[in-house]
Amino acid sequence: MKRSILVLFAIFYTGIGFAENDWGKTGHRTTGEIAEKHLSKKAQKAISELLEGQSLAFVANYADDIKSDPDYRKYGPWHYVNIAPEDDKYVREKANKDGDLLQAIEKSIAVLKDKNASREDKKFYLKMLVHFMGDLHQPFHVGRGSDRGGNDIQVRWFNEGSNIHRVWDSQMIDSYQMSYSELAENRKELTRKELKEIEEGNLLDWVYESREMANRLYDSVEIGEKLGYEYMYKWFPRLREQLHKGGVRLAKVLNEIYR
Numbered sequence: 001m002k003r004s005i006l007v008l009f010a011i012f013y014t015g016i017g018f019a020e021n022d023w024g025k026t027g028h029r030t031t032g033e034i035a036e037k038h039l040s041k042k043a044q045k046a047i048s049e050l051l052e053g054q055s056l057a058f059v060a061n062y063a064d065d066i067k068s069d070p071d072y073r074k075y076g077p078w079h080y081v082n083i084a085p086e087d088d089k090y091v092r093e094k095a096n097k098d099g100d101l102l103q104a105i106e107k108s109i110a111v112l113k114d115k116n117a118s119r120e121d122k123k124f125y126l127k128m129l130v131h132f133m134g135d136l137h138q139p140f141h142v143g144r145g146s147d148r149g150g151n152d153i154q155v156r157w158f159n160e161g162s163n164i165h166r167v168w169d170s171q172m173i174d175s176y177q178m179s180y181s182e183l184a185e186n187r188k189e190l191t192r193k194e195l196k197e198i199e200e201g202n203l204l205d206w207v208y209e210s211r212e213m214a215n216r217l218y219d220s221v222e223i224g225e226k227l228g229y230e231y232m233y234k235w236f237p238r239l240r241e242q243l244h245k246g247g248v249r250l251a252k253v254l255n256e257i258y259r
């Protein structure tokens, strides 16, 4: 009896058996924090008013927090988008009828732009948008449907059983042991040209960019492979770049909404 309680507690506490959790808290906060630094004065003011002083980093995990509430279950498929391998491009007619990451971002932007939308709806969709722009830059959130974006590709992370999706969501970031504000800083200032290059394009371009990166990552891992320091050394700089791109592009989207 005592033993089974202990096992249950261990399962709960370690999160074994729980669904994946996106960039993980630190990753999403990093993207929110970077976006905050690139907001226009006008966007800053409007957002601070809507969020009643809370920062983008603070609200960045709201879309994950609500997952445990049955009333919000329908937003589950909004965290990722899978393009069929036979398709070159995103085909709207074939898209998930329950929504996907691209539709989620489009919906959030539409509500924020809608003069007739309620303040409550705007607040909700702003928080969702901050999160989803982060998800868009986690390559495995634009991965293959057949392996649920890498969730079914088992690997070992140091000495622990894991999967490649989870390694990218949170395990590399957590292993680095830096706070979101430290991750948002400690980077060379982008030149205007670099900034412009990141800002270039639209939502679909960014979907394709993540999909391409996911394909490269699929090719760089073997099922059951033991990943650790070497994998971190190779990929963590790219992971940080993804967090950064997410932040800069979130700011771009928000600056366009609050022009």
Ligand code: ADE
Binding pocket: 020, 079, 080, 081, 082, 140, 141, 142, 143, 144, 145, 147, 148, 149, 150, 151
């Ligand atoms: N999480 C759950 N299912 C997923 C999928 N098909 N792609 C990416 N992330 C997911």
Ligand code: ZN
Binding pocket: 020, 021, 022, 023, 138, 141, 165, 169
């Ligand atoms: Zn995830």
Ligand code: ZN
Binding pocket: 021, 022, 023, 063, 064, 079, 131, 135
């Ligand atoms: Zn998510």
